Amino acid sequence: MPSQASPEATGAAGSAAVLLETRDLTKEFRGFRAVSDVSLRVVEGTIHALVGPNGAGKTTLFNLLTGFLTPTSGQVLLGDRDVTGMQPEQIAHLGIARSFQITSLFDQMSVVDHVELALASPTGLGYRFWRSDSTMKQFRPRAMELLEQVGLTDRSGAAAGSLAYGQKRALELALALALDPKLLLLDEPTAGMGLEDVDRTIALVKKVSAGRTVVFVDHNMHVVGSLADTVTVLQSGQVLAEGTYEQVRNDQKVITAYLGQAGEQHV
């Protein structure tokens, strides 16, 4: 069960504080609308899922929120600040962190060194190798706290390349948390995981999301149903439905959208 202030309990997005908002957000690629007039409101302190069939626009939307893509039109607001068109570093600095991709880990570098470097970087987006050992040492206690949170204390001295897949994803999460973000974006946190790792990741995301706002994309509806206070369903770049997991899974439009999706887990 999603544990945090649900939109129902707070009277939907109307009366609760909205941390992230998009207004008619649109991204065109050579005339093709990958994201089309999306108006989204993410309530502070909630976990918000973005779902939709393949090609629905979820990744493009994530890239617009983090500044990796510039919208063709529309706005992105963080609190009352318009962050539309800002560079990824600026947006990260304002408190939006996205879980790192595994490709950003250095196989030979230890787990704790990764976290220390993320703590040393003001935005977490760039590692800085010229810092001295003594400078880095000051970050050790916080790095160990973060590793404890994500269950990697025992692997702190291990080379990142030696971690199991689920542990690498947990390390990515620690790197995102190192920024102490207002908004944590998780891009398919359980992709490629077996059942055990999926359940472990659900528990982990619940734990680290306490007191934070989380937006995540995941194809696994068990994950979505377990974590999300609010679910936004995208199709062909547009918002098809929004509500609690129970509401959207019983929405006829959503059922129809997923029916033609071979190999996709149904809502």
Ligand SMILES: Nc1ncnc2c1ncn2[C@@H]1O[C@H](COP(=O)(O)OP(=O)(O)OP(=O)(O)O)[C@@H](O)[C@H]1O
């Ligand atoms: N750089 C690009 N240039 C052209 N078209 C693109 C580009 N990026 C995405 N698209 C198109 O935009 C649409 C949405 O893609 P997007 O990756 O955002 O969907 P998605 O919901 O994340 O899909 P999936 O679940 O398969 O990851 C797709 O039709 C895709 O082919």
